[in-house]
Amino acid sequence: MTATTYLYVPGDAPERFDKALRSGTDAVVLDLEDAVALDRKDAARTLVAQWVSQCEPSGVELWVRVNPGAIQERDIRAVVSRNLTGIWLPKVESAEQVTAADRVLTECRADHARISALVETATGLLALPRIAHAPRIDYLQIGEVDLAADLGIEVDDSAEQLLFARGQMVTASAAAGIAPPVAAVSVNFTDLPAFEADTRRLRRLGFAGRACIHPKQLPSVRAVFTPTADELRDAKDILDRLSAAPSGVGVDARGRLIDEAVARSARRVLARAR
Template sequence: MTATTYLYVPGDVPQRFDKALRSGTDAVILDLEDAVAAARKDEARGLVAEWIANCDPDGIELWVRVNPGALQESDIRAVAGPNLTGIWLPKVESARDLEAADRILTGCGAGDAQLSALVETGTGLLAAPELARAPRLRFLQIGEVDLAADLGIEVDDSAEQLLFARSQVVVASAAAGIEPPVAAVSVNFTDLPAFEADTRRLRRLGFIGRACIHPKQLAPVRTVFTPTAEEVRHAEDVLNRLSAATSGVGVDAHGHLIDEAVARSARRVLARAR
């Protein structure tokens, strides 16, 4: 099953690690980058590496967001191991960044570890098609605050200023045949109806899942990305009607034309429901 909820935890707050694992999230992201002050980077790396090596994930994905630049190799080497699902790479601007991480993981014997690239600059956004085809890449993401700063754009509550960037990573992912991108975090964990509505807009754009900064955000994200009973019934009905049609097209319960493209969407709904 593809994860839909990804919960961030600061890498220098070990008392939250086990709590995150039991929060109901599909995946935990231990953050060594923005959540950790420069003076505590080495301490956080050691704490995260020790916890990952000794915990029991019990089916929960464990990701680590590492630092860019000089600290990155040390971060990856420290956390590579059997329990690690993969690495979130910040500020990726070319496939070379992912290839370098791939070589490090290979050298550590982490053959199954995956990568996710965070697109946070204009250069990275234009390279999205290239990034999507890099080794070990499971899905793309956008670091929206960093990207907005790099582009010099002002984002309002509608976030329409980010529509082009969001659509770019969705298209690049589909073209490369990788998983759809995971939506970026929102700092809103008090107005949950607004957060859910925002997440629903991202689902309609083609994102699957969302990174969260607070456990309160997990339930709305799961609600958005779990098909309703009505959506499941409609998808099943579409597939049954198309299967029974005497040609390559059919008509759904509302009198609308259905064909293989509609069937693909229906299968996607049922896959998410499972």
């Protein structure tokens, strides 16, 4: 996974497609699911398929969130092109659903296309380990509003009620050896300091990147996931000190013990910078 910012665009709003591509986001997510009314699904599919196949991404990733259920295969087959980065699968509750999408992509000869699974129910949460090991899975996501509704929990501004689910997603991703999960959207695009603080908490929990619903949110997400000069300097210093240590452990500039586990975190910081 190379993207940090993911900007949603409704699939039936073609006047916003090019704007999203030029917004500075790492990835555009064209939404055929929740953002599109039922009677607009066919039109949105056609609009998205045409634009994805004809646009010039210029390094921006292009993802499409398809619909669940009976029309999912139709969505996938329609949007496949050389420009498509991958598919966001909503309401995933089993590895078999991912395997079915993988089969369609294979039939379409879209070997380059990746899959991100959105887990939005209690059933999906319990199936996370198997979903994380499914074919083509690049990274996982939580549909937090849907999950909270399914579980019957009330989420306040701290979102501490979702800590257990977020932790399970990070753990399942690490255990499967896939990229860290991408954090869910926030409807808050007016109080940007609060949004940035929330994004920072998610980064500390192990998420890498965040989905956005408004271009105003992009700079905050990028600021959170881009290491500062101090963080880069500290990470490099840790690796240098450990490399020069006579044994497998060393001491950092503050006199604290450092070992391979600390070095792994330092390497992750440097990877974020790249």
